[in-house]
Structures are given as structure tokens and as C-alpha cells.
């Protein structure tokens with residue numbers, strides 16, 4: 305077995321163990337292999353070795369890579385910061401889910417570009433739960449103020465929330481961020497917002513996915529535990 309296959313098996317086994325310990329339905333949690341900086345060949349190998357969802361964080365890199373993805377997969381996810389001027393190119397790549405919508409402005413652009421089509425783009429709203437100035441994402445107050453307006457846009461569908469745990473060498477420090485994201489999701493569910501479908505909580509990466517699962521994550525974004533440490537640690 306290759307190192308990549310071993311890593312995939314090991315990550316899946318850790319997720320299964322945690323999911324079982326928490327008494328959750330294994331089908332309810334989806335692993336997204338974060339393939340940024342990996343070659344298309346590596347992505348193809350991963351897709352033939354048990355991975356069915358993958359995520360990229362840069363539109364240009366995804367544009368270059370996707371045409372070379374020949375292995376079958378269930379979903380391509382976009383997880384990186386999304387600039388308005390990159391939305392058009394991203395939509396051409398048919399992402400099954402955009403995790404990183406962080407303003408009403410970007411949301412309106414997604415919906416506007418799909419006018420005249422029957423497409424409805426699934427999105428998550430990214431929240432800056434840690435308050436770190438280096439992080440993208442809506443502030444919690446802004447999320448609660450703008451969610452209704454975004455939800456009302458005709459060509460997109462909010463499917464949940466996404467966050468990145470705070471920068472720390474202790475994974476446990478992310479717990480407060482994940483807990484806040486779950487609370488915000490619960491708050492939105494109780495608000496009278498039409499057309500909201502809070503199915504997904506995208507949180508948890510290599511160092512903190514087990515904590516994320518404990519706090520309600522059901523979409524895990526894992527890169528280095530599968531592909532090894534990245535040189536470009538962006």
C-alpha cells in the first residue's frame with residue numbers, strides 16, 4: 305500500500321472511530337480531501353483510493369487542475385477566499401459547494417451571474433469565529449444581519465456555515481470557534497428566514513477535526529494528514 309493510501313485509510317479510520325464514539329450516523333459526515341498544491345496526478349490517485357470529495361482554495365489552480373482530473377468523483381468544493389472578479393471562472397468549474405462566501409456582495413455576484421439559467425449554486429457562509437484580523441469570514445453579527453438578504457437571492461442556496469479554527473499550537477483552542485459556529489447555525493435555524501437549509505457545518509482540519517466532530521461538524525476539510533505537509537502553507 306502506498307503512503308497516500310495508508311494516510312487515507314488512517315484518516316478515515318480516525319473519523320469512523322470518533323463518529324462511532326459520538327453515536328453519529330457514519331453517512332452523515334463527509335470527508336473533503338484538500339488538494340491545494342497537489343498535482344492532478346496525486347488527486348487522481350486519491351480519488352481512486354477512497355476519496356470522493358476534494359477541495360481547492362484558489363480559482364486559478366482549480367482551473368488548471370480540473371481538466372486533468374480523470375478519476376470519477378462526487379464533488380469538487382471551493383474552500384478558499386473568493387474575490388468577486390473570480391466568481392465567473394469558479395462557476396464554470398461547477399463546484400458542488402462554495403464554502404467561503406463571506407459577504408452579501410460576493411453572494412449577489414454569484415446569483416447575478418446565474419441569472420437566465422436554471423442553476424442554483426449551493427453555498428456556505430464563512431464566519432470569522434475567532435475574531436483574528438488575518439482571517440476572512442463574516443463577523444457573527446454581520447452574519448445574523450445579512451443572512452436573510454443572502455438567502456433570498458434566487459440563484460443560490462445557503463446550505464450551512466464554514467469556519468477555520470484559530471491559529472494555535474493547541475488544537476483544543478479551536479473548540480470555542482466550532483462551538484460558536486454551531487450556535488450561530490442554531491440561531492439562524494430559529495430565525496424566520498425563508499429558503500434556508502442549514503445542513504452543513506464545515507469545520508475541522510488536520511489538527512482539529514476530532515474536536516470539530518465533537519462540536520457538530522459534518523464536513524471535514526483535511527489536507528496534510530492525507531497528502532503530507534505542504535511546502536506552500538497558504
Ligand SMILES: *Cc1c(COP(=O)(O)O)cnc(C)c1O
Nearest residue numbers: 338361383509510525526527528
Ligand atoms: C489548507 C486548508 C485546509 C486543510 O488544512 P490541513 O491543515 O492541511 O488539513 C482546510 N481548509 C482550508 C480553508 C484550507 O485552506
